[in-house]
Amino acid sequence: MPKYRNSLNVDPDDKDPAISRRSFLALMGVGACLIGATGVFNASFLGFLYPNAMKIPPSVFSIGRPDEVLSREGKVFSPLQKVYIETQAGKVRVQTAVCTHLGCTVNMVSTGYACPCHGSTYDQHGRNTGGPAPLPLVYFLVSLGASGELLVDKNKTTLDWNAAWFSVMT
Numbered sequence: 031m032p033k034y035r036n037s038l039n040v041d042p043d044d045k046d047p048a049i050s051r052r053s054f055l056a057l058m059g060v061g062a063c064l065i066g067a068t069g070v071f072n073a074s075f076l077g078f079l080y081p082n083a084m085k086i087p088p089s090v091f092s093i094g095r096p097d098e099v100l101s102r103e104g105k106v107f108s109p110l111q112k113v114y115i116e117t118q119a120g121k122v123r124v125q126t127a128v129c130t131h132l133g134c135t136v137n138m139v140s141t142g143y144a145c146p147c148h149g150s151t152y153d154q155h156g157r158n159t160g161g162p163a164p165l166p167l168v169y170f171l172v173s174l175g176a177s178g179e180l181l182v183d184k185n186k187t188t189l190d191w192n193a194a195w196f197s198v199m200t
């Protein structure tokens with residue numbers, strides 16, 4: 031039973047209380063806990079200053095110079111932007127690879143696309159044909175940027191697979 035009812039167990043009337051080794055270590059432990067808690071708080075506060083939105087890729091992005099893009103005939107998956115880039119006779123179009131069910135990345139299969147997560151299927155144009163996917167895969171509009179690179183704008187979409195082609199030659 032402590033003699034005095036305070037955390038250091040010292041006489042409150044004593045002008046120069048001696049702190050016991052045990053009390054000193056207890057104080058150090060409390061101090062370390064406070065420093066740790068402050069560090070955790072600061073780390074979570076920094077998360078507010080740098081929100082996830084800063085890690086999201088921009089909605090307008092380059093897929094490269096026209097000659098580079100057109101040199102890859104066929105459909106190519108771009109993992110960074112999660113799109114399929116398709117080229118054909120001087121034209122290019124870009125389609126999302128994000129499943130319209132819960133956002134998994136769809137794989138290209140012989141019949142079109144298939145989602146590995148819950149089994150949604152899409153035809154070669156991205157129309158949803160089976161599984162829980164409620165919507166088709168959209169195409170993003172492609173344009174030639176001032177820098178001479180092909181730009182894809184994820185804010186401009188179409189379901190018209192013919193209108194989605196961008197002719198690089200014109």
Ligand code: FES
Binds near residue numbers: 129145146148161163
């Ligand atoms: S996320 Fe593709 S089927 Fe569920």
